Amino acid sequence: MSERSGDQSFVKKLLALVLAFGPGIFAIGYTIGTGSVTSMIVAGSTYGMELLWVLMLSCVFSGLLIYVYGNYALLTGETALYAFKKHLKGGKIIAILIILGITFGQWNSLMGILGxxxxxxFEILAINFPDLRGIEYKTVLLIAIGIIVVMYGLLLIGKYTFFEKVLVIFVTIMGLSFLISLFMVYPLPMDVLKGLVPSVPQVPGGKMMVAAFVGTTMAAATFLSRPLFVQGKGWTRSHLKRQKKDAITAAVLVFIISASIMAVASGALFYQGQPVTKVLDMVQVLEPIAGKFALTLFVFGTLSAGLSSIFPCLLIAPILLADFQSGTLDTNSRQFRIITAVACLFALIVPVFGANPIEMQILSQVFNVFVLPLVIVGIILLINNKKLMRGNPTHVLVNAGLVGALFFSVVISYNGVMALIEFF
Structure with missing residues (x-):
């Protein structure tokens, strides 16, 4: 009896720990979706661990920006785009460009994620019901419609705390799935160390992959939405330390989960000379190498990554617009319902036309890097405005980190332009 109660107590503690996770869960939801999974799989299977340094730098800068945007909200009570519009010269135009750029990138990503x-x-169902292969297009389309209708329904009935709990479930399943898979299939330790040394694969698509890595990991949507999610959590100036810890935890988890996906792809496929360009290719080739259990875990992880990203992607446009208008998100407003409905219809474009969503995913991640410099410059100007910060000067190391992030984002944006020129 005592043993059983001890087990129940452990489960309750574990559940409480998971549910105690703060707004950082949205950072993971925005960052790790099927686009990120696709990028990590393609990189791991094609280049091994060579791009691990890009992932690490992106996560370091991402964690810093999440922290800074959250701190600004707690110290000033203002959200990001509203502050841009109010305090920066030309801030209104900058904010509008950011809204358009991020919405374009996230909605394009949404199409690929849903597809x-x-x-x-469909692949899971087809294993048990082979006859579905004859009506693949219709089945995939019906599944896509079903997913987006359910997600839209959840958006209409939910508040911040509800959104957070749904994401916690998906992200927990995703993280555990990929981490357990890593214990079964892993790369050579020396290749992991070499991956921390900066280099760009000198092959077709190498530049595109570097830009996609940054676009998916250092996502501007993550930082800009942070103030609204911090508000939704009910945090105030008294939660500054907790906000910092939450930002660090989010960045560390993004790195661990993303690196695990890349490492599984590298360990299973790179050494066999089997580069893949699709998540489903990974699913098909992983089974003979790692077994059915690892395959099942990887499928569940990828599925959870997709579902955890659909939610935030649908939220991004109304979040940014609400931020720009007043700094407050009303999930019961007519504006919120209309914009999320349009996003749902937009998401169905790839399934309706039966297109391959993989290239769209990679391209959408590349487009995400172009608004990054604007987002970083904006927050540097705000947090160094003494009047706004009310006797809370920004530490020199934080400023140095932000300058480093800005330089990194400009270099990657240039790299992204070159990659797009080569692609088209």
Whole structure:
């Protein structure tokens, strides 16, 4: 009896720990979706661990920006785009450009995410019901419609705390799935160390992959939405330390989960000379190498990554618009319902036309890097405004980190332009 109660107590503690996770859960939801999974799989299977340094730098800068945007909100009570519009010269135009750029990138990503997620569910069903292969297009489309209708329904009935709990479930399943897979299939330790040395694969698509890595890991949507999610959590100036810890935890988890996906792809496929360009290719080749259990875990992880990203991607446009208008998000407003409905219809474009969503995913991640410099410059100007910060000067190391992030984002944006020129 005592043993059973001890087990129950452990489960309750574990559940409480998971549910105690703060707004950083949205950072993971925005960052690790099927687009990120696709990028990590393609990189791991094609280049091994060579791009690990890009992932690490992106996560370091991402964690810093999440922290800084959260701190600004707690110290001033203002959200990001509203502050840009109010305090920066030309801030209104900058904010509008950021809204358009991020919405374009996230909605394009949403199409790919829904397409891949629907295809994964179809593959699972087809294993048990082979006759579905004859009506693949219709089945995938119906699955996609079903997913987006359910997600839209959850958005209409939910508040911040509800959104957070849904994401916690998806992200926990995703993280555990990929981490357990890593214990079964892993790369050579020496290759992991070499991956921390900066280099760009001198092959077709190498530049594109570097830009996609940064676009998916150092996502501007993550930072800009942070103030609203911090508000939704009910945090105040008294939660500054907790906000910092939450930002660090989010960045560390993004790195661990993303690196695990890359490492599984590298360990399973790179050494066999089997580069893949699709999540479903990974699913098909992983089974003979790692077994059915690892395959099942990887499928569940990828599925959870897709579902955890659909939610934040649908939220991004109304979040940014609400931020720009007043700094407050009303999930019961007519504006919120209309914009999320349009996003849902937009998400169905890839499934309706039966297109391959993989290239769209990679391209959408590349487009995400172009608004990064604007987002970083904006917050540097705000946090160094003494009047706004009310006797809370920004530490010199934080400023140095932000300058480093700005330089990194400009270099990657240039790299992204070159990659797009080569692609088209």
């Amino acid at each position: 891949i997620t629907a295809n994964i569910i």
